[in-house]
Amino acid sequence: MSVTHLAIFVLSLLGFAGLAVGTERYAPQLVGFKPAKPARKAFWILGWLLLAVALVLAAQTLQTAAVGVTLWLGWLSLAGLSLVFLLPELPWQRSVKTAPRRAPRKATTNDDKPVRKSRHWIGLSLLAVTVAVCVVALLRVETMPLHRDDAIKGKVGPWSFTLAEIDRDPPEVMYLDVPLKAYRIRFCDACDLEILRAYLKVNEPRALRVSGMAFGGNGRDRDVEIQLPSNLTGDSELWLTAVGKDGSVHRTSWPMSRVSPASAAWFAQQETAR
Amino acid sequence: MKAARFVLRHALVCSLFGGLASPAFAHEPVLRCVLLDESTVRCRGGYAEGEDAPGVNLEVVDYAGETLLASKLGKDSMLTFPRPKTGYYVLLDVGPGSQAIVEHDEIGPPRSRDMARWMRN
Known part of the structure; x- marks a missing residue:
């Protein structure tokens, strides 16, 4: 760097x-x-x-x-x-x-005084x-999130991707004391053309329409910031849902302790402080 | 020539500002729900930066997928409803790909450090 x-x-x-x-x-x-x-x-x-x-x-x-x-x-x-x-x-x-x-500059009275050390x-x-x-x-300065060692390289359906939290800090506590965490994803170049939208959510989505927040952004890297549930633990799962332009839906998940260890630790600490 | 210089200068300014604009996280919906008492739930919605979200769709759906309540947040950005008997989740639906979800097992009585008045009856 x-x-x-x-x-x-x-x-x-x-x-x-x-x-x-x-x-x-x-x-x-x-x-x-x-x-x-x-x-x-x-x-x-x-x-x-x-x-x-x-x-x-x-x-x-x-x-x-x-x-x-x-x-x-x-x-x-x-x-x-x-x-x-x-x-x-x-x-x-x-x-x-x-x-x-x-x-040449005219001598002034100040010239005689020595410059103070x-x-x-x-x-x-x-x-x-x-x-x-x-x-x-x-x-x-942090290295680019997707180039870090903790970035996850995986496949959802036919599409390969790299995913990582944008910063490795505990979540940011925002309005209504709701903790939020930001993530970044990059799909393979060919995949980008086939994917309609990708969503991220903690806990398994109970229906397609509640798959979470959609990734957004203009470049190849897409970002999302999601609300974390108040009862999150290291075993809670982060679910990625990718919907193709052909209507196909693919999902994959990881434990939060793998994706956001600092956030999982923060929640554990909140639990003991309560 | 003058016109060309004017256009060039403005194009440069626009491209600089456009290029520097980072992906902004400003409008993430947030949702917080508490139990007012054993049989009443109150939810308050808003946006991460502290804005309220009056009039935004709020749904209560049970685990069988049936919508128990489809309403909108009131002028105070809140909605109070009877606590469903079964497992359920609350969905704050701002638009496609912009939502906040709270599951029933996250909803309990206000914690001791929750001093906000809206969480109390």
Whole structure:
């Protein structure tokens, strides 16, 4: 996971560098000389390509495409800022420094005062805290639910699928103190065309029309959030109902202790607390 | 040229917002039922985020599949009905694929930490 983030950042940084080399103004600042026009054009195109590759990488590998795009934008900002602060530090920038275009600043009374050291430390510690928060947040990012080890690969009727709870936390207690849990499913590509709808419910459905909440979503991954019964135990069963376009109905089930162990444990704890 | 730029900019904004919109869980129906006394059940329906659901279909069905009661939640998003003698379940039916089901063995007197007034007679 962290490798993906690093790759997105490095690709963005290289992409921006490419864009900079592609311009007449920034190329000398970045590489020390002005490349020929065709070379600049090539770098410009390469820069955009690298940014696009970073975007595709983010959208494909991070949780969902939406999360990927958002994180890509974040890494873009960091890469851009890094480049801005990196530029003046490059060794061939000194020539610019020795010949200031602006008139030298007039001395003010403040110039004699030494800069307080505490300010340096406050600044540095703020920077360190920011980095630490970023690293902790990165480490806490969950991998995509369907790629986790606990995801269930199975078959309902003729259709194969992967199913997993979206997060492995205890259920979320919502309105009327009702606990809810979200799940994600992906059917095989060919199956998607044959399936009309898929439903999820705890406890065996007593009729087709009470098969539970239907999975929804536009992509290949479909999500659903269901109400959990107040008397749920680890042995309660989670039932998946798939209805085909030909009208066929297929069902399969698992114990909750297999699909949502944290939720089963949460209910057991509620029971003892009562 | 101006028009083209206008269209392009708006298309970009729309695609960004469209692309970033995550699958929203906002309208999951929730149903909670309690025994007011030995012979009366009260159910309250709503949506997970805290909205009430007045006028939504509520059905009580016994385990033989026979509908004992087909009604709608009142203005207060509740329905009170006599407790069926046999095994039953309560179905809050918002629409196709959007429902909440409570089985009779989940329905008991309010727990000690349930302080809500609607659960008391």
